[in-house]
Amino acid sequence: MAVKILSVDDEMDLELLLTQYFRRKIRKGEYEFLFAHNGLEALTMLMKHPDVEIILSDINMPEMDGLTLLAKVNEMRNPALKCIMVSAYGDMGNIRQAMNNGAFDFATKPIDLDDLSVTIEKAIEQISYVHEMQKEHNQLESLKGDLAVASEIQQAILPRVFPPFPEDADQLDIAASMTPAKDVGGDFYDFFRIDDDRIGFVIADVSGKGIPAAIFMAVSRTLIRATGIKGGSPAECITYSNSLLAAESVDCMFVTVFYGIYHLKTGEITYCNAGHNPPYILKKNGEVVALPISKDPIAGAIDGIEYHDEHTQLEKGETILLFTDGVTEAMNTSFEEFGCDRLVDTLEEVTLHNCQQIIDVVKADVAAFAGEAEQSDDITVLALKRIGS
Secondary structure (H helix, E strand, O other): OOEEEEEEOOOOHHHHHHHHHOHHHHHOOOEEEEEEOOHHHHHHHHHHOOOOOEEEEEOOOOOOOHHHHHHHHHHOOOOOOEEEEEEEOOOHHHHHHHHHOOOOEEEEEOOOHHHHHHHHHHHHHHHHHHHHHHHHHHHHHHHHHHHHHHHHHHHHHOOOOOOOOHHHOOOEEEEEEEEOOOOOOOEEEEEEEOOOOEEEEEEEEEOOOHHHHHHHHHHHHHHHHHHHOOOOOHHHHHHHHHHHHHHHOOOOOOEEEEEEEEEOOOOEEEEEEEOOOOOEEEOOOOOEEEOOOOOEOOEOOOOOOOOOOEEEEOOOOOEEEEEOHHHHOOEOOOOOEOHHHHHHHHHHOOOOOOHHHHHHHHHHHHHHHHOOOOOOOOEEEEEEEEOOO
């Protein structure tokens, strides 16, 4: 498209001079000239032609001079609209004022058209740069909006109604929280009823950050839930999920997963730990005990792996706490990690609390430790407590 140039000058011969000198660019459709004879006419012309990108304006004109026109143009706040001011060589005071007030460049009368041509080309380069920046800004704003929606969707697919199983509130307390480091995260938690006596619960941490991790998170969560709800053992669920994830993995993405099945009547937990942080058992006497470190690898990286079931027991009043490494690897401004020792110290003070209280205290202690340091990883915690004394 032609670059529209508005010439504002009360000298009529300038119109002929410009159209003659730039005739080739006009014929090729590179330039299109519009003409006004004072500032008021120029403003009217700008209303009719909002796509004008260069104003070539005399300073000394009747009705509205060039400096006033420049002030009006500045009020439009259009960074792609460039003003080139024109005045007599001896009028350097006004020229300097115009430049101080935001004019792009200036030319002196009598106009050197070769020099003016170079100035116009320079203005066009700047205009093209502004348009490119505006395009990128609009793309970023669009992406920001998409990320906000994606964050809402991601949070919506995670269970958020507590207690999730009110019919079993006399036997089971469960709560969870996920705080992403970015707009969207790669951590997730889940829990679901398998049958009258069994509750499945999951915590996982996808490799990477941002949108790729969020997509892999959604796929992993859906696959594990759809497989686990059929009632097979945790090892069978993770083995099957791993084979599908590994077959479709992009950029070597993987996920660490702890999937457990809680038996309501007995308090037994059958679980499979695919490379995830060992959970802690919070005993009624204030003791905090870690489950054994997993011998099974991460999921989604290598096909053909057979995962294994493990067992643990929750006595009445005990809690199992699951977490992602965003908790223990949270850093403060001195680049110190929160660490497992601090987490255990925190948990030893809350062994008799309900699940939501335990999660709230853990998150508060991590936040207090990190202080002003930026959150570098998703922070996800899940707690399950066997009710009873």
